[in-house]
Amino acid sequence: MSTAATHVATHAHVEHEEETGLWSWITTVDHKRIGKLYLISSLLFFALGGLEALMIRMQLFRPENNFISAQFYNEMFTMHATTMVFLAIMPLSAAFFNFLIPLQIGARDVAFPRMNALSFWLFLFGGLFINSSFLFHAAPDGGWFGYANLTGSKYSPGHSIDFWMLGLAILGNSSMMAGFNFITTILNLRAPGMTLFRMPIFTWMSFVVQFLVVMSFPMITVGLILLIFDRNYGTNFYFPPNGGDPLLWQHLFWLFGHPEVYILILPAMGIVSEVLPVFARKPLFGAPFVIFSGIMIGFVGFGVWSHHMFTVGLGPVADSAFATTTMLIAVPTAVKIFNWIFTMWGGKISFKTPNLFAITFVFLFTIGGLSGVMHASPPIDLQQQDSYFIVAHFHYVLVGGALMGLFSGIYFYWPKMFGRMLNERLGQISWALFFIGINVTFFPMHFLGAMGMIRRSWQYPAGAGLDMYNQMATVGAFFIFFAVLVSFINFARGLMGHGELAGDDPWDAATLEWSIPSPPPHYNFAKLPTVHSDRPFWDEKHEGGPAVSQAKIAGPGPHHVAMPPSSYWPILVAVFQGLVFVAFIPGSGSGAFNYDAFLKQVMIQGPIALGMLFCILAWVREDDTPR
Amino acid sequence: MTSHAVPAGAHADAGHEEFDEHAWTSLGLDHMKLAFWTFLGSDCFFFGSLIGTYMSYRGQSLVGPYPRDVFSVEVTSISTFVLLMSSLTMALAVLFAKTNRRSGTIGMLLATAALGASFVGFQMFEFSHFYHEGLTLQGNLFGSSFYVLTGFHGTHVAIGVLWLLIQTLFYGKRWIRGDEGNAVEVAGLYWHFVDIVWIVIFTFVYLMEYVE
Ligand SMILES: [Cu+2]
Numbered sequence: 009m010s011t012a013a014t015h016v017a018t019h020a021h022v023e024h025e026e027e028t029g030l031w032s033w034i035t036t037v038d039h040k041r042i043g044k045l046y047l048i049s050s051l052l053f054f055a056l057g058g059l060e061a062l063m064i065r066m067q068l069f070r071p072e073n074n075f076i077s078a079q080f081y082n083e084m085f086t087m088h089a090t091t092m093v094f095l096a097i098m099p100l101s102a103a104f105f106n107f108l109i110p111l112q113i114g115a116r117d118v119a120f121p122r123m124n125a126l127s128f129w130l131f132l133f134g135g136l137f138i139n140s141s142f143l144f145h146a147a148p149d150g151g152w153f154g155y156a157n158l159t160g161s162k163y164s165p166g167h168s169i170d171f172w173m174l175g176l177a178i179l180g181n182s183s184m185m186a187g188f189n190f191i192t193t194i195l196n197l198r199a200p201g202m203t204l205f206r207m208p209i210f211t212w213m214s215f216v217v218q219f220l221v222v223m224s225f226p227m228i229t230v231g232l233i234l235l236i237f238d239r240n241y242g243t244n245f246y247f248p249p250n251g252g253d254p255l256l257w258q259h260l261f262w263l264f265g266h267p268e269v270y271i272l273i274l275p276a277m278g279i280v281s282e283v284l285p286v287f288a289r290k291p292l293f294g295a296p297f298v299i300f301s302g303i304m305i306g307f308v309g310f311g312v313w314s315h316h317m318f319t320v321g322l323g324p325v326a327d328s329a330f331a332t333t334t335m336l337i338a339v340p341t342a343v344k345i346f347n348w349i350f351t352m353w354g355g356k357i358s359f360k361t362p363n364l365f366a367i368t369f370v371f372l373f374t375i376g377g378l379s380g381v382m383h384a385s386p387p388i389d390l391q392q393q394d395s396y397f398i399v400a401h402f403h404y405v406l407v408g409g410a411l412m413g414l415f416s417g418i419y420f421y422w423p424k425m426f427g428r429m430l431n432e433r434l435g436q437i438s439w440a441l442f443f444i445g446i447n448v449t450f451f452p453m454h455f456l457g458a459m460g461m462i463r464r465s466w467q468y469p470a471g472a473g474l475d476m477y478n479q480m481a482t483v484g485a486f487f488i489f490f491a492v493l494v495s496f497i498n499f500a501r502g503l504m505g506h507g508e509l510a511g512d513d514p515w516d517a518a519t520l521e522w523s524i525p526s527p528p529p530h531y532n533f534a535k536l537p538t539v540h541s542d543r544p545f546w547d548e549k550h551e552g553g554p555a556v557s558q559a560k561i562a563g564p565g566p567h568h569v570a571m572p573p574s575s576y577w578p579i580l581v582a583v584f585q586g587l588v589f590v591a592f593i594p595g596s597g598s599g600a601f602n603y604d605a606f607l608k609q610v611m612i613q614g615p616i617a618l619g620m621l622f623c624i625l626a627w628v629r630e631d632d633t634p635r
Numbered sequence: 636m637t638s639h640a641v642p643a644g645a646h647a648d649a650g651h652e653e654f655d656e657h658a659w660t661s662l663g664l665d666h667m668k669l670a671f672w673t674f675l676g677s678d679c680f681f682f683g684s685l686i687g688t689y690m691s692y693r694g695q696s697l698v699g700p701y702p703r704d705v706f707s708v709e710v711t712s713i714s715t716f717v718l719l720m721s722s723l724t725m726a727l728a729v730l731f732a733k734t735n736r737r738s739g740t741i742g743m744l745l746a747t748a749a750l751g752a753s754f755v756g757f758q759m760f761e762f763s764h765f766y767h768e769g770l771t772l773q774g775n776l777f778g779s780s781f782y783v784l785t786g787f788h789g790t791h792v793a794i795g796v797l798w799l800l801i802q803t804l805f806y807g808k809r810w811i812r813g814d815e816g817n818a819v820e821v822a823g824l825y826w827h828f829v830d831i832v833w834i835v836i837f838t839f840v841y842l843m844e845y846v847e
Contacts (some may be wrong), residue, residue: 075641119666192670196660222673241781251697251776601773
């Protein structure tokens, strides 16, 4: 029982050997291991999404090219975007939520360790499920925002849209459960003295993101449910001839879709807010402003969705209102950019790889933000809608912004995760290739958009003056390919045990996660620290503040701390829950209600649901007392 | 998702303060309760979107039957009353569980489940009645948005009934880990939420038809 925890400092029991092997990973409920699982699987999905992008760029290398078919091209841009948004950037952020949040707030795990494992397995199964569509020659091809009524059974017969909509529903479940878990963790498991405003900025931004997730995903879930009803049971929610309105989908999608933009970018902003101060040897400039800006972005982010819909004709009042809120949301974003700049200003900056990526984030995200705020103006947006200018904009924000921030995080936190440093030279080469590649790929797209090239076009005519910029973009894409390759080699070397030992605190950082060993022991903190400031570890090292590091407060290990046992119920519940969704597929796509098909579906889903119920009850009955 | 509050490894003492490791959380709130409140907040957006869909399609049906053709506000009022009464029994169940009056708790949990089940029965009766009046899921927008909205609410109630029955079993067998009162209270939170959502649906879907 956990009474042992009270005596850790005095009783030096022999530590449990941490289990290894496949089974220990399948049944793990340790937030650090789950974080690593998220990291590895999202990097693999990221590679897949990158290869899909290369297919697109090779097709567009020449005018009137026939490298891939139009149908395959549609599948490529749909799966590239779906993969990058839901299977790469979001779970890469989730890797950091999992690994870092408990460490940063001084907790031994999340509030619901088994539910955390369930979130991961659902994510993995959802991602594999969507991609399995390739095996059935039914890859989604309706664009990542799946506009109605293109996704209806009339225009998308077959199962391609079914894979997409059901896959997203599974992934949404995973994210929402993680959201409930992390909100509870952050509110309830902070170490003594860790008040909300002493929490590190990454935890703060992640906190805001969890609220965005739990509020926005239900809305797309409803959008998807209505789509399932349209496709499976013959309703007409999105089918105009029978009175339905495709705009309903657009509203439900973007009510989710715009907060989703901040779900993608805020974790990266949090990482950069951790990295820049460490490498500038200064505290974050105006940290409360960064926090409140993040909160404000979260709130206003729910009131701007119709800026994606200026061209559908909502009328001048609605357009003006959404133009205003969209311009307004640029303010807190800009506040943060100034905070980061002033953090670096006058600092003794060291240009290690994590910092190079972080500075690149600030630079490229600013460019993306500037082109983005242009679309806030409806008349300008009417010109730019669905052009390559938009493609340029959101790639600056998501690749130059989110991805660079997350890569900064990988290079920064790798030593904490795995105990060894990544190769600095390979990191810098990868960074340089990224920097060149991103700009060479995406900057010319501004011109392509201004010249009228339409997003998602499979071919463009010769002699339209589009050749050179398209060729530049394709060449740039290969720079990004090699940038990723070099980093992946670096990560692979790291996983194989190359690299010098990191020690507890390789970057001389300020927050709690650096005050424990690298990699952290199973229980994170042998003795929970009491926190007295927002930079507790810095204060201990440099300001003569009270001790928080384990070396000082708990002494050398090994310690025995009671931790929850591993469990195989999460993965079983995930399997059954995934199968319930998969079972929609056979009866789907007809666009009409078929009683026999419905009966068959229920006959399949019923036993699966019973299986899930059994697993949930077993889960509840399982003794998860820390031991 | 067990209903008890012990966090991973619980909390060791910090400095001079002694914590009750089983109960200590930063906010002093039970984990399960806090997580459940966030879930209910999230579910508000779910029902908000469904109700929004219904409202935006209100009066947009190209063909009948229209709401006034099929609704019987008397019958639905009775089923609404039944559901409201189930909130009363649920509140009593929580009270009894907190004060450890076991047979009272079991009785009230079963009463709540019975009232909830009869609400679902009313709904099935209503659906089949509407169906025979010609209101189908596919026939018009009213049918589609009505059946999907109230159907998802009914599903919530049915899940709640199942939950209450299982909880009664667990409670009776003393299988609940941690604080039993908390576990019943969390079920109560869900039950009251579903009840409140029904009040909103009843107002917007049924009563609104009779105010103009
Ligand atoms: Cu937006």
